[in-house]
Amino acid sequence: MPAREAPVPVIGQFSSDPLDALLRPPIDETDEEKAYRLAQESEAKRISQAIDDGIRQERLQRKKAKVVRLLLLGQSESGKSTTLRQFQRIYTPSAFREERILWRSVIQLNLVRSIRIILDAIQDVRRHELQPTSDDEYDDDYPDQRVCLPPHLEALCMQLLPLRHVESLLIAKLVPPNEDEATHLGLHHDGSHSHRQHEIFVRPGMSWKGTMRRYGRPNSIGTVGQETQDESQAVIHECAMEMMALWEDRTVKEILKKRKIRLEESPGFYLNDLERITSPHYLPSEDDVLKARLKTVGVSEYRFQMESGTESGTEWRIIDVGGSRSQRQTWIPFFDDAIIFLAPISGFDQTLVEDRSVNRLEDSVLLWKAICSNKLLAKVDLVLFLNKCDILASKLKSGIRLAKYVRSFGERPNDAETAEKYFRSKFNAIHREHSPIPRKFYGFCTSVTDTTTTMGILASVRDMVVREHLRASRLL
Numbered sequence: 001m002p003a004r005e006a007p008v009p010v011i012g013q014f015s016s017d018p019l020d021a022l023l024r025p026p027i028d029e030t031d032e033e034k035a036y037r038l039a040q041e042s043e044a045k046r047i048s049q050a051i052d053d054g055i056r057q058e059r060l061q062r063k064k065a066k067v068v069r070l071l072l073l074g075q076s077e078s079g080k081s082t083t084l085r086q087f088q089r090i091y092t093p094s095a096f097r098e099e100r101i102l103w104r105s106v107i108q109l110n111l112v113r114s115i116r117i118i119l120d121a122i123q124d125v126r127r128h129e130l131q132p133t134s135d136d137e138y139d140d141d142y143p144d145q146r147v148c149l150p151p152h153l154e155a156l157c158m159q160l161l162p163l164r165h166v167e168s169l170l171i172a173k174l175v176p177p178n179e180d181e182a183t184h185l186g187l188h189h190d191g192s193h194s195h196r197q198h199e200i201f202v203r204p205g206m207s208w209k210g211t212m213r214r215y216g217r218p219n220s221i222g223t224v225g226q227e228t229q230d231e232s233q234a235v236i237h238e239c240a241m242e243m244m245a246l247w248e249d250r251t252v253k254e255i256l257k258k259r260k261i262r263l264e265e266s267p268g269f270y271l272n273d274l275e276r277i278t279s280p281h282y283l284p285s286e287d288d289v290l291k292a293r294l295k296t297v298g299v300s301e302y303r304f305q306m307e308s309g310t311e312s313g314t315e316w317r318i319i320d321v322g323g324s325r326s327q328r329q330t331w332i333p334f335f336d337d338a339i340i341f342l343a344p345i346s347g348f349d350q351t352l353v354e355d356r357s358v359n360r361l362e363d364s365v366l367l368w369k370a371i372c373s374n375k376l377l378a379k380v381d382l383v384l385f386l387n388k389c390d391i392l393a394s395k396l397k398s399g400i401r402l403a404k405y406v407r408s409f410g411e412r413p414n415d416a417e418t419a420e421k422y423f424r425s426k427f428n429a430i431h432r433e434h435s436p437i438p439r440k441f442y443g444f445c446t447s448v449t450d451t452t453t454t455m456g457i458l459a460s461v462r463d464m465v466v467r468e469h470l471r472a473s474r475l476l
Contacts (some may be wrong), residue, residue, distance in 0.1 A: 068315045073101055073371065074342035075363055076295075076353060077267060079387045079448045083340065084302060084320055085290050086454050090318070091462075096286065103289045106284065109170040109231050109270030110293050111277060114161050115243055117263065119157055122149060122255055150251060159242045166235045174294075233280060240278035247271045263392050265346065268293030290449050296320065326411045336464045338381040341368060342448075345423050346391035348405045360404070368427060373434040382431065383442040383461055386423050390447040405451055422447045 025037065072080040077419050089096045125147060149157070246252060256263070263269055268291065277288075284292075300320045347360030368384070371377060392418035396402060402419055403409045412418050424443050431441050442464060444457045 022117045022471055027185055039168060067315045067317060068462075069319070069337040070465065071319045071321070072337045072342070073367075074385075074387075075340055075344070075360065075367065077293075078342040078344045079385070079446075080342055081294070081296065081340065082267070082290055082448045083385070083454075083458075084318055086448055086451065086458060087316065087318060088302075089286055089451065090455055095304065096289075100284045100286065100289055101286050102417050105170050105173050105232070106292045106294050107268075107270060107277065107284055107288055108236060109167065109174065111236070111243075111270045111274075112167050112170065113267075114247065114263055114269065115160060115163055116167065117261065118246060118252060118386070119160060120257065120260055122153060122252060123157070125149060125255055126360065153246075153249065153251060155250075156246050160239055160246065162235050164366070165238060169232050180469050191362060220246045220445055221374070232283060237278050237280045237468070240274060243271075243278070244274050248276065265394075266293070267291065287449070287451070333393060338461075339371065339377070340383045340385060340461065341371060342369060342387045342390045343427065345386050345419070345422075346388035346395060348392075348402060349395070349400060365426075365430070369430050372431050373436070374438050378436040378439075381439070381442070381464065383444070383464070384427055384431070385444055385446045385448070385457075386420065386427065387446050387448055389420060389445045390450065391417065392419060432470060 009415070025034070027036070028160055072083060075082050085096070143291055148154070189202060263271065270288070270291070273288075276282065298321075300319050302320065303315060305315050343361075343364035345361065345364075347364075350360045352358045352360055352363055371382065396414050398420060403411070409419070412422060424445065428441050428443060431443075432438075442461070444460075446454060446457055448454050
């Protein structure tokens with residue numbers, strides 16, 4: 001077919017669009033060509049319309065999708081990671097159960113490091129820290145003189161030396177080799193928190209669970225061969241009797257008490273379960289996973305969907321941020337639908353790891369006041385967890401006087417119920433006085449490692465957040 005000449009513009013039909021001439025049908029177009037062209041244009045229009053409809057439907061679905069966002073805030077070791085795991089355990093139970101085996105190395109490291117804290121503490125023991133066996137064995141003139149350990153403790157220290165190698169193996173599993181992180185603990189005489197100064201950590205992008213899988217661990221608890229021993233568990237099993245003897249020793253207990261090293265109050269404490277955890281075929285329980293301590297730095301967003309209940313299919317996005325003072329500037333961009341603030345009220349007699357001059361309870365109060373008074377958060381729902389009430393009760397029952405550290409507590413009865421009520425009223429007063437606009441106070445006394453009570457609390461928080469989320473979306 002001979003080439004057609006470009007159509008000659010007709011007077012009065014001039015268009016300023018430079019593509020108009022190219023898109024205009026040729027003037028000598030036949031009926032067959034016109035029919036073909038119109039069919040092609042119709043098909044192109046249909047495809048374009050289908051794409052537009054798909055985009056509109058996708059946007060509509062995104063608007064209708066239930067996405068609930070929560071931000072977990074609180075100082076380091078306040079219980080943020082445990083709260084997150086409780087959400088996962090309650091609302092995504094299948095996924096939580098399948099990942100239990102991946103936590104075994106973390107729990108092993110927690111156990112080994114507890115033993116290391118004890119060993120480091122008794123390696124530098126002073127005369128006044130040892131219980132005298134008779135009146136003439138104790139010399140009051142030299143209470144700070146270094147003394148030798150009793151022979152049975154010296155023997156235990158030697159028998160537990162292989163745990164140093166186990167510690168290195170476990171750190172190598174969890175921490176990439178390029179991380180400049182301490183692999184040994186150092187215990188000093190300036191307080192009970194020094195053992196946390198060299199705590200290992202993981203970053204959000206490190207995917208330590210993926211690392212565990214690459215070490216040959218199974219993805220599911222139903223996988224055949226999941227009970228295969230690894231070197232770490234084998235050594236821990238061999239040292240089981242020695243670890244039990246060390247932890248139950250009266251002299252060791254006395255030294256720890258005088259050093260104010262309260263391992264029972266720390267996350268990642270498993271020394272009361274040594275027989276079970278040192279078993280060659282140990283599989284972590286759900287409670288074990290909840291108690292595990294693995295420090296996170298930076299900001300992590302965890303997404304999961306409800307597996308059951310009326311909110312089945314709802315996507316939850318929970319943001320967990322580092323709690324130490326050096327990481328708090330990372331909190332600002334992540335305020336969203338609601339904030340769960342965790343204040344560990346059991347820390348009334350403790351100081352921050354990163355600043356020994358700051359009381360832990362005072363730090364929580366100041367941080368709560370700053371959040372309540374922030375004008376950018378005026379319309380954000382704040383949920384307060386007065387956490388670690390079980391440890392608070394244990395401390396008060398042991399005879400520690402709350403009024404000694406919190407003078408405004410006065411002459412009130414030194415029991416957990418009175419203390420919880422007191423703290424709740426104080427935090428409520430700060431919330432009421434410092435909020436830019438009036439808002440409802442949601443306050444709970446919690447022990448987030450206790451699943452039974454925490455389940456009801458998290459259900460209440462879930463309902464509150466979902467209700468406010470729907471109201472903000474004008475669906476209520």
